[in-house]
Amino acid sequence: MKRIPASVSSTSKAKGVTSTHFAESLVELLPRMRRFARGLARDGADGDDLCQATIERALKSSHLWQEGTRLDAWVYRIMRNLWIDETRARSRRAQTFAPEEEGEHVGVAGDAAIEAHAEMAHVDRAMAALPADQREAVMLVLVEGFAYKEAAEIIGCPMGTLTSRLVRGREALMRMLGETA
Amino acid sequence: MTDMTDEEIMAYVDGELEEEARGRVTLAALGDPDLAERIAAQRALRDRLSAHFAPIAQAPVPPEWARLIRQKTTPEPPRVAQVVDLAAARAARQPKQSGQTTQGRAWVSAAMAACLAIGVFAGTQWHGRDTGPISVKDGALVASGALGHALDTQLASAQGSGSIRMLGTFRRESGDVCRVFSGQQASGIACHDKGQWQLQHVLPGSQPEAGDYRQAGSADAELMGLAQSMAKGDPLDAQQEQAAKAKGWQ
Numbered sequence: 206m207k208r209i210p211a212s213v214s215s216t217s218k219a220k221g222v223t224s225t226h227f228a229e230s231l232v233e234l235l236p237r238m239r240r241f242a243r244g245l246a247r248d249g250a251d252g253d254d255l256c257q258a259t260i261e262r263a264l265k266s267s268h269l270w271q272e273g274t275r276l277d278a279w280v281y282r283i284m285r286n287l288w289i290d291e292t293r294a295r296s297r298r299a300q301t302f303a304p305e306e307e308g309e310h311v312g313v314a315g316d317a318a319i320e321a322h323a324e325m326a327h328v329d330r331a332m333a334a335l336p337a338d339q340r341e342a343v344m345l346v347l348v349e350g351f352a353y354k355e356a357a358e359i360i361g362c363p364m365g366t367l368t369s370r371l372v373r374g375r376e377a378l379m380r381m382l383g384e385t386a
Numbered sequence: 387m388t389d390m391t392d393e394e395i396m397a398y399v400d401g402e403l404e405e406e407a408r409g410r411v412t413l414a415a416l417g418d419p420d421l422a423e424r425i426a427a428q429r430a431l432r433d434r435l436s437a438h439f440a441p442i443a444q445a446p447v448p449p450e451w452a453r454l455i456r457q458k459t460t461p462e463p464p465r466v467a468q469v470v471d472l473a474a475a476r477a478a479r480q481p482k483q484s485g486q487t488t489q490g491r492a493w494v495s496a497a498m499a500a501c502l503a504i505g506v507f508a509g510t511q512w513h514g515r516d517t518g519p520i521s522v523k524d525g526a527l528v529a530s531g532a533l534g535h536a537l538d539t540q541l542a543s544a545q546g547s548g549s550i551r552m553l554g555t556f557r558r559e560s561g562d563v564c565r566v567f568s569g570q571q572a573s574g575i576a577c578h579d580k581g582q583w584q585l586q587h588v589l590p591g592s593q594p595e596a597g598d599y600r601q602a603g604s605a606d607a608e609l610m611g612l613a614q615s616m617a618k619g620d621p622l623d624a625q626q627e628q629a630a631k632a633k634g635w636q
Contacts (some may be wrong), residue, residue, distance in 0.1 A: 232452045233543070233624050240443040253448065260451055264458050328438040346400060347432045348439045353402050372393050378431060 227267050230276050231260070237349065241281060244344040245288045247333045255291070259284040278351070282359045285341060292337065331381040339374030342367055390414070390421060399428040446620055519572065520585060529576050529583035537565055537576055537583045541631065543624035553606055555627045556617040563622075563635045566613050573605050575613055578635040587612055 238259060243252035262283050263270075270279050332340055338360075345356040346367075357367040390411070397403050398411045415422040519533035529537050533550060542552040542565070553566040564577040564586065576583040589605050613621070622630060630636075 228455045228458065231455050235447040235451055236443040236445070236623065236625055239445075239447055240439050243442050244439060257451065257454075260454060264455060267458075328434065332435075343435070344439075347435045350436075353397075353400070368393060368396070372396060375396060375428065375431060376392070378435075379427065382431070382434070 224267075227270065227276075231263060231280070234277055234280060235260075237277065238280060238284065241344055241349055242284060242288075244332065244348060245285065245337075245341060247329070247340075255284060255288055258287050262287060275355075278355055278359050281345070281349070282361075285359065327382065331378050334381060335374055335377055339370045339377065342370040343374040343378070346371060390424075392424075395421075395424050395428055399425060399432060444626060446623070519569070520588070523582065527585040527588070529585060533567070533569070533572075533576075534583055536569075537567065537578075538635070539631075541624070541627055542566075543627055553610065554613060555622045555630065556613055557619065557622070558616050559618050561618075563630050564613070564616065566609050568606050568609070573609055575609060575616070586616070 235256075239252065239256050242256040242259070243249060246252040246255050259280060263280050266283070270276065332343070335343065341360060342356065345351045345359060346353065351359065353364055353367055353371075357364045360367065394403075394411070398408065403411065411421075411425075415425055519529065519531055520527055521530045522528070528534075536548060536550040536552070540548065540550070540552045542554050550567055550569040553568055555563060555565045558564050558577060562577045562579050564575055565583075566575050567573060572588050574588040575586045577586055578584075587609065589609065
């Protein structure tokens with residue numbers, strides 16, 4: 206299991222006290238954050254590491270969140286940016302070390318009970334095979350239920366870019382999952 | 387055959403079309419089986435993905451995450467700790483069952499949340515509606531009137547300012563949804579069975595002590611202890627509670 210770089214998970218310096226409202230809203234979001242993290246990371250253990258790193262970053266930056274704006278979109282943006290940093294760090298590592306573990310890593314579900322279910326493993330494999338930008342778009346819109354405009358804001362891309370990633374991601378999923386969808 | 391791009395079909399399925407464009411696509415699909423099939427396939431993909439990921443968001447999250455977040459917030463007043471100890475002590479007296487250790491923490495934190503809640507007792511009275519809170523049907527005590535309404539509509543995760551508060555929601559061994567409520571006239575536990583809320587436990591209610599505010603008392607802690615002994619697994623979280631409500635508490 207790989208760790209999220211220490212630079213993003215250090216919370217030794219608490220910046221004052223976070224408001225109870227912020228904290229409770231964040232606690233309420235945790236199950237959804239975990240789902241999105243799992244979708245991005247394609248792996249239960251990596252997903253949980255990503256989720257924890259996101260919580261730490263959100264707590265450190267809580268003063269940057271503006272009351273009255275959507276906390277979920279704000280937290281998801283933090284999470285996908287952390288994940289991009291992490292994947293870049295991993296590909297740098299992969300250039301140094303032989304990338305032999307990459308193959309066994311793809312499509313491995315962390316939760317044995319879920320993995321045992323053939324249908325579920327099938328969807329996991331199809332999602333894992335998507336390019337990261339398409340997977341992210343599919344997760345935000347089809348799984349997390351964000352509107353195109355909101356998803357584009359979270360990713361930080363134009364609407365047109367988001368919709369074309371969605372179209373391509375869906376085509377690929379349809380192909381991989383077949384007519385049985 | 388209607389000329390429609392994948393992108394348009396996708397936007398239709400994702401609810402991104404304006405009402406007028408949406409109507410045009412629906413109309414076209416009615417007369418074009420190919421188009422209807424393409425729409426159905428896109429919709430099935432969306433349903434399949436969201437069903438696939440749903441269990442992750444329904445599973446309990448690692449408890450240290452919530453601890454990590456709450457550590458950073460305003461420290462709680464010391465008297466809360468006593469109430470929590472009371473609930474914990476009561477929970478400890480319950481016979482140990484398998485899986486008790488993992489579900490214990492969630493129950494203690496639910497009890498804590500219940501104890502932290504401060505009810506605002508103003509406006510609507512228990513008897514605000516035309517029937518009393520409890521009636522007898524076929525020999526069973528069932529919730530009616532304002533209490534029945536509160537059990538049907540109020541979420542424990544989103545407390546309003548009504549005179550009845552929901553302290554928690556859980557499932558008992560049979561799978562029925564049960565809810566812990568607290569009010570001025572009575573507090574208790576009601577389980578949804580055959581379309582009505584049957585009262586399992588009723589305790590005297592908590593009259594407001596001073597002014598309109600009060601601290602939730604030991605009756606609430608006692609109820610949370612009872613709830614834990616009745617429940618199968620952890621209390622429902624906010625999302626699960628919302629989902630149960632949407633399904634008519636089935």
